[in-house]
Amino acid sequence: MSTCVTLGMLTRPQADRLKAAGLDYYSHNVDTSPEFYGRIITTRTLQDRLETLGHVRAAGIKVCCGGIVGMGETVDDRLGMLLLLAGMDPHPESVPLNLWAEVAGTPVMATAETPDPIGFVRLVAVARILLPRSVLRLSAGRQTMSDELQALCVLAGANSIFLGDVLLTTANPGLDRDARLLAKLGLRAVTGGLAPAAA
Numbered sequence: 001m002s003t004c005v006t007l008g009m010l011t012r013p014q015a016d017r018l019k020a021a022g023l024d025y026y027s028h029n030v031d032t033s034p035e036f037y038g039r040i041i042t043t044r045t046l047q048d049r050l051e052t053l054g055h056v057r058a059a060g061i062k063v064c065c066g067g068i069v070g071m072g073e074t075v076d077d078r079l080g081m082l083l084l085l086a087g088m089d090p091h092p093e094s095v096p097l098n099l100w101a102e103v104a105g106t107p108v109m110a111t112a113e114t115p116d117p118i119g120f121v122r123l124v125a126v127a128r129i130l131l132p133r134s135v136l137r138l139s140a141g142r143q144t145m146s147d148e149l150q151a152l153c154v155l156a157g158a159n160s161i162f163l164g165d166v167l168l169t170t171a172n173p174g175l176d177r178d179a180r181l182l183a184k185l186g187l188r189a190v191t192g193g194l195a196p197a198a199a
Contacts, residue, residue, distance in 0.1 A: 004064055004094075009044060010052045015059035025094060026056040027064035033080030036073045039111075053088070065092040069123065070100035070141070072111025078123055086130040095134045097124060097158070099141025114144070121152045128157025135160050142172050147181050154185060163189060 004025035005018070018026065030049055031037065037046045056063055065088075067081045085092060099120070100112050115123075127136055137160040138145075138153055145153075150161070163178050173181075182188060 008052075009048060010055050012055040012058060015055040015061060019059040019061050023061055025062045025064045026053075027094075027096070028052055028056065029066050029068070029096065029098075030081060030084055031067045032071065032073055033077040034084060035080060036071075036077040040071055040107075062094070063088075063092040064094035064096065066094075066096035066098065066137070066139070068098040068100050068140070069120065070112055070115050072113055075119065078115075079126065082123070082127050082130050085127075085134075091131050091134050093134060094137060094160075095127060095131055096137045096139035096162075097127065098139045099144065101141050101143075117145075117149045117152075121149070121156050124153045124158050125156040137162060140172065147184065150181060151185055154187070 002024040003022065004027055005023060006027040007018075008028075010018075010026070010028075015026070028049060030046065032040060034046055053063055053065060065085060067085075069078050085095060099115070102112065124136060124138075127134075136158045138150060138158050139162050142150065142161065161178065162172060163175060
C-alpha cells in the first residue's frame with residue numbers, strides 16, 4: 001500500500017519530516033494554466049505551489065499533481081496546464097484530471113462550464129502523449145460522467161480512477177457503480193491503477 005496526503009503549502013523541513021515518516025506521495029495540484037490561475041485562486045500564487053512541489057521532490061517524495069477543468073478556462077488554458085506539468089523534471093508520477101464539481105456558494109460557479117465530453121477525452125489523450133510515464137487518474141467529477149465517457153477516457157490513456165469518494169472533497173460514483181463499470185470494460189483495480197481483468 002502507498003501513502004499519499006494533501007496538506008497544502010510545505011517548507012523543505014516539513015517535506016523532510018513527511019519523508020522520514022514514510023510518506024510515498026504528496027498531492028498538490030497546479031489546478032489550471034499559469035494564465036488562468038489568478039482568476040480562480042487568490043490565497044496563494046502558482047509560484048508558491050511550484051515551490052512546495054520543489055520541496056516535495058527534494059525530499060524524495062513522489063508527486064501527485066494535476067488540475068481541474070470546467071471552471072471557465074479555455075481549451076488553451078487546459079493545454080497550458082498540461083504543458084506546465086510536462087515541463088516538470090521529472091514528470092509527476094500521478095496526474096489527477098478533475099472535472100469541476102458544482103459547489104454552491106463558490107465564486108467559480110459564476111464562470112463554471114462543463115467541458116464538452118469529447119473535448120475532455122482529447123485532453124486525456126494529449127496528457128497521455130505529454131506525460132507518457134505518469135499515471136493519469138480520472139478523479140473528481142466522475143459522478144457526472146457516463147460509463148461511455150469514462151470508457152473513452154480509458155481508451156485515450158487514463159489508467160486509474162479514484163474508487164469511491166473517501167479521498168475526495170466532492171461526491172464520486174459508489175463502489176457498486178464502479179465495480180459494474182470495470183467489469184464492463186474488462187478491467188480490475190490494482191494498486192496504482194487499472195489492469196485487464198484476466199491478468
